[in-house]
Amino acid sequence: SQTIHQWPATLVQPVGSPLSLECTVEGTSNPNLYWYRQAAGRGLQLLFYSVGIGQISSEVPQNLSASRPQDRQFILSSKKLLLSDSGFYLCAWSVVGPSRDEQFFGPGTRLTVL
Amino acid sequence: DAKTTQPNSMESNEEEPVHLPCNHSTISGTDYIHWYRQLPSQGPEYVIHGLTSNVNNRMASLAIAEDRKSSTLILHRATLRDAAVYYCIRAFSSGSARQLTFGSGTQLTVLP
Numbered sequence: 001s002q003t004i005h006q007w008p009a010t011l012v013q014p015v016g017s018p019l020s021l022e023c024t025v026e027g028t029s030n031p032n033l034y035w036y037r038q039a040a041g042r043g044l045q046l047l048f049y050s051v052g053i054g055q056i057s058s059e060v061p062q063n064l065s066a067s068r069p070q071d072r073q074f075i076l077s078s079k080k081l082l083l084s085d086s087g088f089y090l091c092a093w094s095v096v097g098p099s100r101d102e103q104f105f106g107p108g109t110r111l112t113v114l
Numbered sequence: 115d116a117k118t119t120q121p122n123s124m125e126s127n128e129e130e131p132v133h134l135p136c137n138h139s140t141i142s143g144t145d146y147i148h149w150y151r152q153l154p155s156q157g158p159e160y161v162i163h164g165l166t167s168n169v170n171n172r173m174a175s176l177a178i179a180e181d182r183k184s185s186t187l188i189l190h191r192a193t194l195r196d197a198a199v200y201y202c203i204r205a206f207s208s209g210s211a212r213q214l215t216f217g218s219g220t221q222l223t224v225l226p
Contacts, residue, residue, distance in 0.1 A: 101205070
């Protein structure tokens with residue numbers, strides 16, 4: 001069966017510090033991968049998605065970047081965090097092809113920037 | 115711009131059906147309608163999706179209006195575990211990926 005992991009689960013960082021959040025998927029190959037952010041009391045906002053190694057599409061201009069160094073690894077980074085980067089970060093995966101409709105979400109990372 | 119409109123909250127009694135409405139009047143012909151639900155501090159969970167025809171699965175039913183400008187998620191018998199935020203989502207294809215545009219969702223409260 002497929003599983004998706006995210007770490008850390010919670011993170012408190014000062015403004016101006018760097019960020020690295022990691023997401024890995026097991027039990028599937030060549031998945032589509034997604035990063036979302038959820039601000040308090042709001043819906044999810046798609047930040048990045050990837051259809052393959054090294055292929056990143058950005059949906060919203062921001063202080064963040066994403067990379068996919070391996071097939072089942074997706075990393076979200078920032079060189080200098082802003083207060084507005086606080087939120088609940090969720091990674092998701094889906095299969096490629098006709099059955100690509102369902103996205104499976106990880107447990108999320110709650111980031112607080114102080 | 116989420117392009118879907120849902121009531122902020124709804125209540126239901128346990129064991130009764132629940133109809134969660136969604137308006138998506140600007141939906142394009144190739145956009146799918148997806149529903150996800152989310153419990154506090156968890157990632158969303160897929161519920162159901164459709165394009166034009168009504169859909170049924172083990173979790174719920176999705177009724178799509180003939181003009182596709184609205185849809186209704188139907189939980190046939192609500193349980194306490196169904197209490198969650200339900201998101202009606204416009205989903206469109208971008209290459210081989212499916213992009214989901216989440217709105218604010220409907221907070222469903224199930225009363226025992």
